[in-house]
Amino acid sequence: QVRLEESGPGLVKPSETLSLRCTVSNSSLIGSYYWAWVRQPPGKGLEWIGTIFDSGDSYYTPSLKSRLTMSMDTATNQFSLRLASVTAADTAVYYCARLASVVTASVGGFFDVWGQGTMVTVSS
Amino acid sequence: DIQMTQFPSSLSASVGDTVVITCRASLSITTYLNWYHQQPGKAPKLVIHPASSLQPGVPSRFRGSGFGTDFTLTITSLKPEDFGTYYCQQSSNLPLTFGGGTRVDIK
Numbered sequence: 001q002v003r004l005e006e007s008g009p010g011l012v013k014p015s016e017t018l019s020l021r022c023t024v025s026n027s028s029l030i031g032s033y034y035w036a037w038v039r040q041p042p043g044k045g046l047e048w049i050g051t052i053f054d055s056g057d058s059y060y061t062p063s064l065k066s067r068l069t070m071s072m073d074t075a076t077n078q079f080s081l082r083l084a085s086v087t088a089a090d091t092a093v094y095y096c097a098r099l100a101s102v103v104t105a106s107v108g109g110f111f112d113v114w115g116q117g118t119m120v121t122v123s124s
Numbered sequence: 125d126i127q128m129t130q131f132p133s134s135l136s137a138s139v140g141d142t143v144v145i146t147c148r149a150s151l152s153i154t155t156y157l158n159w160y161h162q163q164p165g166k167a168p169k170l171v172i173h174p175a176s177s178l179q180p181g182v183p184s185r186f187r188g189s190g191f192g193t194d195f196t197l198t199i200t201s202l203k204p205e206d207f208g209t210y211y212c213q214q215s216s217n218l219p220l221t222f223g224g225g226t227r228v229d230i231k
Contacts, residue, residue, distance in 0.1 A: 045211065045222055045223070045224050045225050046160075046168065046211055046222040046225075047222070048213075048220040048221065048222070051220075059219075061219040061220075062219060095167055101215070102174060106218045107156065107215060107216060107217070108156055108174065108215050109215045109220065110158040110173035110174065110213070110215060111158075111160070111168070111170060111213075112170050112173075112179065114169070115167065116166075116167055117167050
């Protein structure tokens with residue numbers, strides 16, 4: 001059974017960098033899947049943050065692109081997110097997810113496995 | 125960005141009812157439309173992709189249809205575990221975008 005688990009601090013101060021890690025079990029980061037982050041502000045809907053694949057390439061949502069870095073470590077089967085200069089608007093539950101696709105990472109993708117999510121609050 | 129609009133935003137239904145949720149894209153996404161179900165405090169779960177294929181393990185009372193800009197998710201014989209919020213998501217173009225959600229409550 002494929003399992004994803006997010007880890008990282010639950011509280012980040014404004015203007016600092018939010019760092020999260022996703023540990024993947026029973027599915028290799030190398031291969032036919034892609035790996036993504038999705039967030040959900042309290043009481044609101046879902047927002048795709050970005051997708052990374054085993055080549056190291058990545059796609060980011062335009063609104064976060066200037067502050068966002070995603071990376072992966074195939075040796076430990078983990079991938080990570082770093083979001084710089086955070087504000088209260090970045091307060092959300094952050095999910096890591098596996099993206100399968102019938103076409104490519106940018107077309108035809110669907111999130112078939114999700115982590116349980118981790119709440120990150122931006123506050124001083 | 126492709127805007128995804130869901131309606132209704134919420135509805136009340138009883139166990140055994142049939143529920144129809146609509147998702148409209150701001151431009152054609154052919155069949156690149158997925159549906160997710162989220163229960164309170166839990167991660168979303170994939171229900172249908174793309175447009176009409178059931179995710180393995182999802183019961184046949186769920187049905188997706190549509191093409192282009194208009195899509196529907198139909199749930200027949202509603203069960204207690206079906207309550208929660210449903211989201212559509214397009215994967216025709218980046219950035220990937222979700223609809224605002226449809227909350228299905230118990231009447």
